[in-house]
Amino acid sequence: MSQLDTRADPLADEIAIELVGLGKQYGDVTALNDVTLTVRRGEIFGFLGPNGAGKSTTIDILLDFVRPTGGTATVLGYDAQDDSLAVRQAVGVLPDGYHLYDRLTARQHLEFAIASKGSDDDPVELLERVGIADAADRKAGGFSKGMKQRLVLAMALAGSPELLILDEPSTGLDPNGAREMREIIRAERDHGATVFFSSHVLEQVEAVCDRVGILRNGKLVAVDTIDALRDALGTDARLVLTVQSVTDDVIDAVTALPGVADVHADSETRLTVTCAPETKTAVMHAVEVAGETIVDFDIEETSLEEMFAAYTTEDDTDTSSKDGEAEPATPSAGGEEVRA
Ligand SMILES: Nc1ncnc2c1ncn2[C@@H]1O[C@H](COP(=O)(O)OP(=O)(O)OP(=O)(O)O)[C@@H](O)[C@H]1O
Structure with a gap:
């Protein structure tokens, strides 16, 4: 840390985002309710939740567009409210409702973004990374939605931010664009950045995220890897x-x-076994011990849609906070649910 460094947290080099007891009331509406969450540096973290769950409100608090009514938010060691300028300087943002200038070219937009980060990046190199270098000198007003999304990305x-905060980054992208978005996200992580993104596109989240957090009615109801969340639901797998x-x-x-x-x-040659996910290996072993050779196998897991529904629509009675810590609770679905 330099002398001017205002970061208070000694773990700032390990933690990218820390929310402690974060709350936001809009009058009678509780947008966020006592959310406690740690996003580690270097991970790709997916922020999931149905409409109105509180994802944008969380991101708006991280960027100090909205003030919380309770708790704290720390970004790269900086307090999101007290040090919002430092946060914005260090973070790259793809906001939900972005604004582009129709009469400015892609290159001019990049020059502006690069200057505001005090960096010496090459605009065309950045446009190449998102696949629209050919359009560098075209005006953004004529861009398709997907091209605009890439330009904002x-x-x-610009400035190789340590943390990327992306609000619904796949919006407006065709399947190829969504795949390229995943590749860009992975490449940024491989270069050392942390990526925090919200999404409704579950396949996108599964394909790219190290961990996910699931919000429901302003509460964080689960935080883990997708595999662990799926396993924790305890729904039977089908082994063919x-x-x-x-x-x-x-x-x-x-x-x-x-x-x-x-x-x-x-x-005569095909057997379907419905069993607990952790029993799959024992099933295959038992078949072989009984003298048969397994020629092929296929596993059908709980679908992402089923998993998302299980975490976001079940009974809400056991998720009240006792101490504000995100600690394992016992969801009726059996997952690593957290009281937040
Ligand atoms: N400025 C505001 N005034 C009043 N209520 C608000 C305001 N902004 C958000 N809310 C409410 O807060 C709750 C959380 O909204 P938020 O936009 O954070 O959800 P979200 O998870 O991002 O949803 P979506 O996926 O639909 O974008 C909702 O009930 C919403 O109506």
């Missing part, structure tokens, strides 16, 4: 096995295993 990358021959011995051996809910012989 290029502006967010192709073997040389489905014998009675195989069916009996698999049926006898704890955690197996159903065994069905689809044909």
Whole structure:
């Protein structure tokens, strides 16, 4: 830390974003309710939640566009309210409702963004990173929605920010654009940046995020990897096995295993087993011990949609905060739910 460094937190080099007991009331509307969350440096963190859950409000507080009514938000070690200028200097932002100047070219937008970050980036190199270098000298007014989105992302990358905050970055992008967005996000993380982004596009989140936080009615209801959240739901997986021959011995051996809910012989060579996710390996082992060779297998997990619904629509009675810490609770779905 330099002498001018106003960061108070000694863990500022490890933590990118820290929310402690964050709350926001709009009159009678509780937009955020006692949210406690830590995003580590170097991770890609997905912020999920249905409409009105509080995602934009959180991002607006991080950037000091909105003041919280409770708790604190720290960004790269800076208090989001007291040190908002330092935060904006260090962070690259793709906001929800961005504004571009129709009469300015992409290059001019980049020159402005680069100057405001005090950096010496090459505008065209940044436009290349988002795939619109060909349009460097075209006016933004004529851009498609996807091109505008890429231009704003290029502006967010100016000055190689330590943290990228992206509000719904896939909006307006076609499937190719969404894939390129994922590649850009990964590349920025590989260069050492932390990426915090909100999204409704669950596939996008699963494909790219190290961890996710799920908001529901202003409360943080789960924080973990997608795999861990899915496993924690405890919903059965379906294991489809192709073997040389489905014998009675195989069916009996698999049926006898704890955690197996159903065994069905689809044909002489195909067996479908419905079982707890952690039982899959035991099923395959039992088939082999019963003398069969597994030729092929396929696992059908809980879909992302099912998982999202389980975390965002279930009974809300057991999520009240006792101490403001994000600590494991026991959701009815069985996940690593946090009281926030
Ligand atoms: N300026 C405001 N005045 C009053 N209520 C507001 C204001 N901004 C947000 N809210 C309310 O706060 C809650 C959270 O809104 P927020 O925009 O943060 O949700 P979100 O998760 O970003 O939703 P979406 O996915 O639809 O963008 C909602 O109930 C919303 O109506």
